[in-house]
Amino acid sequence: MRFLLLLLLVGCAKAPPSSTLSTEPIDFTLPTFPSKQTFSLASERGNVVMLDVWATWCEPCRESLPLYQSLAAKHASRGLRLYALNVDGDAAVPEEIPKFISETKLTLPILLDVDAKLSEDLLKVKVMPTALLIDRRGRVRYVHEGFEARSLQEVEGHLEALLSEP
Numbered sequence: 001m002r003f004l005l006l007l008l009l010v011g012c013a014k015a016p017p018s019s020t021l022s023t024e025p026i027d028f029t030l031p032t033f034p035s036k037q038t039f040s041l042a043s044e045r046g047n048v049v050m051l052d053v054w055a056t057w058c059e060p061c062r063e064s065l066p067l068y069q070s071l072a073a074k075h076a077s078r079g080l081r082l083y084a085l086n087v088d089g090d091a092a093v094p095e096e097i098p099k100f101i102s103e104t105k106l107t108l109p110i111l112l113d114v115d116a117k118l119s120e121d122l123l124k125v126k127v128m129p130t131a132l133l134i135d136r137r138g139r140v141r142y143v144h145e146g147f148e149a150r151s152l153q154e155v156e157g158h159l160e161a162l163l164s165e166p
Contacts, residue, residue, distance in 0.1 A: 025138030028118050033086065033097055033110040041138065047079040048162045049134040053119050055088050056096040058128040062104055064147040068131065069108050071156060078163045079136070083109050087116040087125075131155060135162050 027042045041049065052068055054061040065084055072082035084106065088096060093112065100106075119125040123132060126145065133142040133155075142158045144151065 023139065026122060026140060027138065028122060030111045030113060030118065033093065033112050039111055044081055045138055046136055047081045048136055048159065050080065050082045050159065051085055051132045051134060053085045053087060053123065053125045053130045055086065055128055056092055056100045060147040061129045063149065064129050065106055066104050067152055069106060071159065072108060075159060075163060080159060080163060083111050085111045085113055085119065087113050087119050090114050133158050133162060135165060
């Protein structure tokens with residue numbers, strides 16, 4: 001709950017990206033939307049993962065997710081996987097998420113962090129949207145907070161670097 005209150009105060013941001021290097025792999029398990037099947041990040045070891053944390057009320061998310069979806073399609077054969085991690089909560093699942101998906105024409109996998117605990121405690125998300133770029137070993141290597149279309153080149157550059165690693 002603290003997380004959602006903080007995000008409401010901060011709102012969606014168009015902040016410059018930041019980068020970070022994690023020496024330890026991260027892992028988590030969350031339900032998927034709409035099936036509620038269990039997804040484990042560890043199942044993607046060997047692939048580069050882009051995890052985009054978003055909410056239906058976030059306007060920059062409407063712009064970023066379709067563009068990121070295009071990047072994922074472009075680099076899928078090289079091992080890029082994109083997951084959209086929604087933090088709206090249970091109330092948004094039945095109505096708001098399907099509406100957002102329809103309006104933005106998203107087809108990518110969606111993970112549900114309904115209490116935002118994972119986003120707050122493990123991922124340290126402070127801004128919507130936040131894209132985490134995770135290397136083939138499961139380590140968070142880059143974090144991009146906020147979104148501006150011009151930052152898409154930087155995101156793709158970071159992805160290119162990760163995809164080029166063994």
